[in-house]
Amino acid sequence: MSTNLPEFVPPGTMEVLFSKEQIAERVRALGKEISEEYAGQAIVLIGVLKGAAIFLADLARSIEVDNTFDFVAVSSYGRARVSSGAVKLIKDIDNPIEGKHVILVEDILDTGLTLSYLRGLMLQHKPASLKIATCLDKPERRLVPIEADYVCFKIPNSFVIGYGMDYAERYRGVEDIRIMPENPPGH
Numbered sequence: 001m002s003t004n005l006p007e008f009v010p011p012g013t014m015e016v017l018f019s020k021e022q023i024a025e026r027v028r029a030l031g032k033e034i035s036e037e038y039a040g041q042a043i044v045l046i047g048v049l050k051g052a053a054i055f056l057a058d059l060a061r062s063i064e065v066d067n068t069f070d071f072v073a074v075s076s077y078g079r080a081r082v083s084s085g086a087v088k089l090i091k092d093i094d095n096p097i098e099g100k101h102v103i104l105v106e107d108i109l110d111t112g113l114t115l116s117y118l119r120g121l122m123l124q125h126k127p128a129s130l131k132i133a134t135c136l137d138k139p140e141r142r143l144v145p146i147e148a149d150y151v152c153f154k155i156p157n158s159f160v161i162g163y164g165m166d167y168a169e170r171y172r173g174v175e176d177i178r179i180m181p182e183n184p185p186g187h
C-alpha cells in the first residue's frame with residue numbers, strides 16, 4: 001500500500017457532469033423500468049464493489065419487486081485512470097444464483113473488461129436470466145463488445161468521480177458526478 005497520495009483536489013472545484021438531483025431522477029426511472037419488467041418475479045442484484053455500492057443502495061430502494069442483493073469485488077484499475085486489462089476476483093457471491101433472475105449492478109461501464117469477465121463468471125452459475133444495470137456508460141472506450149440493459153447516462157470520454165466512483169480511492173462519497181481534471185497538481 002502506497003501512502004504517497006496525489007494532492008487532494010477539492011471536489012467542489014470540479015465540473016459537475018450530473019447533479020445529485022439528476023442522478024436521483026434517472027435512478028428512480030430505472031427502478032420503475034426494472035419493477036415493470038420483473039413484475040411478479042424475484043430478482044437478485046449483484047453489486048460490483050466498491051464503485052457500485054452507492055448506485056446499488058439507491059437502485060434497490062427504487063425497485064418494488066421482491067429483491068435481494070449480493071456483492072462481488074474485482075479490481076483492475078488500482079490507482080490508475082487506465083485499466084490494467086487484468087481483472088481479478090477478490091470476493092465471490094455469498095449465495096447461489098442458479099435459476100434466479102440476476103442483475104449485475106455497476107457504477108460505470110468503460111472498457112467493458114470488468115463486466116464481460118463478470119458476466120462470463122455469473123453465467124457459469126446458470127441463472128434464469130442475467131442483465132446488466134450501470135449508472136454510467138462510456139461507449140467510446142470499449143475494448144470488448146458488451147452493452148448494458150439499463151443505463152442512467154451515456155457519457156463522453158472523461159474520467160469521472162463521485163456517486164461511488166473514485167480516483168485513487170478518493171471522492172466516492174461526492175454526491176454529484178464530476179469530471180476529474182486531466183492534470184491537477186501532484187497527479
Ligand SMILES: O=P(O)(O)OC[C@H]1O[C@H](OP(=O)(O)OP(=O)(O)O)[C@H](O)[C@@H]1O
Pocket residue numbers: 048049050051052074075076077078083106107108109110111112113114115165166
Ligand atoms: O469497464 P471497465 O474498464 O472494466 O471499468 C469499469 C470498472 O472499473 C471501476 O472499478 P475498479 O476496478 O476501479 O474498482 P472500484 O469499483 O473498487 O473502484 C468501476 O467501478 C467498474 O467496476
Ligand code: HPA
Pocket residue numbers: 077108110158159160161165166167
Ligand atoms: O471514469 C471513471 N471514473 C472512475 N472509475 C472508473 N473506472 C472506469 N472508468 C472510470
Ligand SMILES: [Mg+2]
Pocket residue numbers: 048049050051052107
Ligand atoms: Mg468497480
